[in-house]
Amino acid sequence: MQHQTLLVEIGTEELPPKALGALSHAFTEALSTLLRENDFSFEEVKSYATPRRLAVQVSALASQQADKIVEKRGPAVNVAFDDNGKATKAAEGWARGNGITVDEAERLVTDKGEWLLYKAEVKGQALGEVLPDLVQLALKKLPIPKPMRWGNGTAQFIRPVKTVTMMYGNTLIPGVVLDVASNNHLLGHRFHAPQGATLSHADDYEAELEKVWVIADxxxxxxxxxxxxxxxxxxxxxxxxxxxxxxxxxxxxxxxxxxxxxxxxxxxxxxxxxxxxxxxxxxxxxxxxxxxxxxxxxxxxxxxxxxxxxxxxxxxxxxxxxxxxxxxxxxxxxxxKKIRLADRVPGLSNILFQKQLGSIKDKSDRIAQVASVIAAQLGADSNIAERAGYLCKADLASQMVLEFPETQGVMGMHYARNDNEPEGVPQAIFEHYLPRFSGDSLPESKAGAAVAIADKLDTLVGIFGIGQVPKGDRDPFALRRSAIGLLRIMVEGKYPLDLNEIVGESVASFGDLLSAESVKDDVVDFLLGRFRAWYQEQGIAVDVIQAVLARRPTTPTDFDQRVHAVTAFRSLPAAEALAAANKRVSNILAKVDGELPTQVNAELLSEPAEQELVSAIKHAQELSTTALAGNDYTQALKALASLQQPVDSFFESVMVNAEDAEVRNNRLAMLNTLRQLFLQIADISVLN
Structure with a gap:
């Protein structure tokens, strides 16, 4: 069997430049996967892509599929033969379908029974016999939203196909792909070498193209x-x-x-x-x-x-x-510059934000109102934030932004400076669009942060308020991006804002425009839910995020501190045992009817292990309370980690559900106290 280089090239009219990378990657992946699935061994795969070609070069590719043994299990022996040992119709039909007689069938014996078995060696097909079909199938897998037809043929592709080359070593593999017969002619540079090149060996592909002014790589x-x-x-x-x-x-x-x-x-x-x-x-x-x-x-x-x-x-x-x-x-x-930015604001009434939520002018008024409140909470100048909120969308009515939409925000900043708006207003106008994409910079000023948060909240609350919640891949108002941006501003800016409060302010700014019920809770839940995707991108374990989400802290900075504290706790030697213990405690308490007992009576502590646990809980409680007073969740969990040994001893030697009701309730109160200690930070029982 030979092992040589395969070259497959599709020469086309100019391919869409922004899609070229994706097309090349998809073609390479699809063809290499199909070759592998069809039992053709090879070493490496290299892709080539230019405006007028997609190509794949496969090194050390086998010239033939590997031979393989095909096994087809038939009916069980007790079904294949009747009481007289004669083959049943089921057995005969199976044998006939495999081109053998029942007598020629082998037997497969396992500990679960015995079956008829057909074994046959299938010779592998030559590469030339299957390659055209594999190339055709690979091309069908490319991400082409709108394929086109050309000429009188029926083939469809992203652009008209001019040439197809399938070369194995120095042998041209014949075949038709996309209505074009395979040949060894390569398209050259459209102007420098319109005559093209002739490929004599698959290994020479890149070098031959360079001779005709094409750098294929x-x-x-x-x-x-x-x-x-x-x-x-x-x-x-x-x-x-x-x-x-x-x-x-x-x-x-x-x-x-x-x-x-x-x-x-x-x-x-x-x-x-x-x-x-x-x-x-x-x-x-x-x-x-x-x-x-x-x-x-x-x-x-x-x-x-x-x-x-x-x-x-x-x-x-x-x-x-x-x-x-x-x-x-x-x-x-x-x-x-001849028209002041403030004088453009009334004209925003003619630009629709959303049919049910009003114009961009209405949105600007709401942003100004909410930004003022948020700025006060951040210790910023409320008047600056309110003025920036009022003006932040005004540049949408300028000729510059109408011609260059990408400059919205930045032109508002320049025009505000030209108008001598108060210091801080121009910067906040620019910053209210931040972050514009993943990894983008955040507002540097508190006023800018306030306006940015208010703007993103207005979109979230408004769209949720009319019932247009994102579903699946549909998110026409980019609410997920807005949510992540809003959380980034608060967490990375260390702004201790409570989502319940600021979402409530935004809801109130809409008056009676919102029709959906429970808008506030829905938006807060949506925002908290975005933490999962955000932290997963940072490599934080899902169970850590879930442990914090279970407590639903609504201040993003606080949420972030808890996540990092639980991540640190998870690496401690005691973490696994305490997580299991918390799970056990949670299951025990869940079975209790009525209200859980909370008071521990020291006089009812008869077992040394429960006395030790109560003492350890008190000590850990004192240490964690001090740590929590400074929002030091990491130190608080370290203090609670000391409970591992007494908790383990308690479960080893103490029966929680004692016959004596007072003793039983006392022990349940101990476990409830233990559980509440951990729940101050996160639900540790969720950790795997």
């Missing part, structure tokens, strides 16, 4: 782009604004990357840098430059797909293209 192309950008940025005395997504997108747009730099008029630097950056990145796929202080430089770097003999022509062309876009941003900025 996505990672290699990306590395060239990053290196080229870095070198040019250094020459220009600046640094590129980091954007990995943009680098990936540009890598997916070119096959032969060449980095060039260009300039624009310094007059445009009078415009805030954010809209200039947006138009250069999003509209033109350029890489803007900043100096060491974060100021935008009048230069940018771009990647071209052509190695020109006269690159200045390309540079001039890009400078001409970007100028009108920058001029638009300049015009919008100058025009917007």
């Amino acid at each position: 996505f990672a290699k192309r990306r590395e060239l782009i990053v290196h080229g950008i870095s070198q040019l940025a250094s020459k220009l005395g600046g640094q590129v604004i980091e954007d990995n997504d943009l680098v990936d997108e540009v890598t997916a747009l070119v096959e032969w990357p060449i980095a060039l730099s260009a300039h624009f008029d310094e007059q445009f630097l009078a415009v805030p840098k954010e809209p200039l950056i947006v138009t250069m990145k999003d509209d033109q796929r350029y890489f803007p430059l900043e100096d060491g202080q974060g100021n935008l430089l009048p230069a940018f770097i771009f990647i071209t797909n052509i190695e020109s003999k006269d690159p200045q022509q390309i540079i001039s062309g890009n400078e001409k293209v970007v100028r009108p876009r920058l001029a638009d941003a300049q015009f919008f900025f100058e025009s917007d």
Whole structure:
């Protein structure tokens, strides 16, 4: 059996750049999985992806499936034969289906009985016999939301397919995939080498493509782009604004990357840098430059797909293209400054937030009201928070934000500064959108935090209040993201706000607009539920999170302290035994009818083990109370960890359900006291 390299390439029209990475990964995974499932052994798999091709290279692939023994169990012997030893219809039918007679069947004997057995050696198929079907099946598994058809064929793919190459070593594997017959012709660079290349061996794939101006390896192309950008940025005395997504997108747009730099008029630097950056990145796929202080430089770097003999022509062309876009941003900025931000707020009445919840103006009024209350709790200036809340959405009515929606918030900050709004208001306007995505920065000012929390609460409470709770993958208002952002602000900012209180304030701000019942409790439960996903991402065990959730602490900072305390407790030697003991105590107390006894009578303590436990509980109680007074849950649990030995001794030598009712209730009171000690922090019985 041979073991050689397999190369499968699908040559297409230009693939969507933002989807290229996912398509390449999915194709590689699907094909390698299918080869493995079909008993073709191989060593490594490498993927290639350019704007005009998806390819997979499989090294040391077996030329044939491994032979295998097929076993098919038939009916049990007592069913296969009648009392006279004659084969039944069931046995004959099974044998006929396997192409044998009943007499030719083997026997399978186990400790559970005896069955007829058919054994056959199945010879593996050659790679060439099955590969076209496997490639076709792998392509069907790709994440293509809207496949398209082309020409007169029936094949469907994300883009029209031009070539298909299936090469095993130096042998072309014939077959038809997506209505295209396999051949060894590879598409070259569209401009530099339209004639393409002829592949003579699967191992030569990457080298052959480089001869026709195509760098097939996505990672290699990306590395060239990053290196080229870095070198040019250094020459220009600046640094590129980091954007990995943009680098990936540009890598997916070119096959032969060449980095060039260009300039624009310094007059445009009078415009805030954010809209200039947006138009250069999003509209033109350029890489803007900043100096060491974060100021935008009048230069940018771009990647071209052509190695020109006269690159200045390309540079001039890009400078001409970007100028009108920058001029638009300049015009919008100058025009917007003529109207004060506060004067735009009434116009927000014409922008709908949600049909049942009113306009953006209504939302701004509610945010201002709630932000003022939250700011007071944080020790911030309520007037600053209220003013920022009132103005925070005003830039939505500006020309700049209408043209560049990504600049909302940041333009509000610039316009507020232009209007000489009180210090703290511009920053809070910008910060109220934070965090915008996972890992984003948080508000630095307390006023900004207050407005951000109020804004996110308003969306959560409003949408919950009209019954549009997120279900499954459906979350059109991004409530889960808002919830995580809100929790991050409070926990990482160390703001000891109680969710019951601030959600209640938000509910009250809606007046009679909300129709759903129990909105407050539902939103608080939803927020607490987000802790699970958040902490799991940090590697914290689920049972630790559940142990804290069982106590439902509604102050996020307090919740966080408990989670980390229980995590530390879980690593103590006594943790496992105490968790089991708590579970046992919980089960015992759950069976008690009526009210649980709470008072322990020292005179009824007859057993040394129960006397020892009561003494240990008192000591642990004193230590934990002191620790809890300072919210030191870690120290409190360490104090309770000392109870392991007396608890174990108690259960080993003391019968809780004594015949004497007074003694029994006294022991139940001991266990109840023990349980309540732990429940002050978390339900330890939940720990595995």
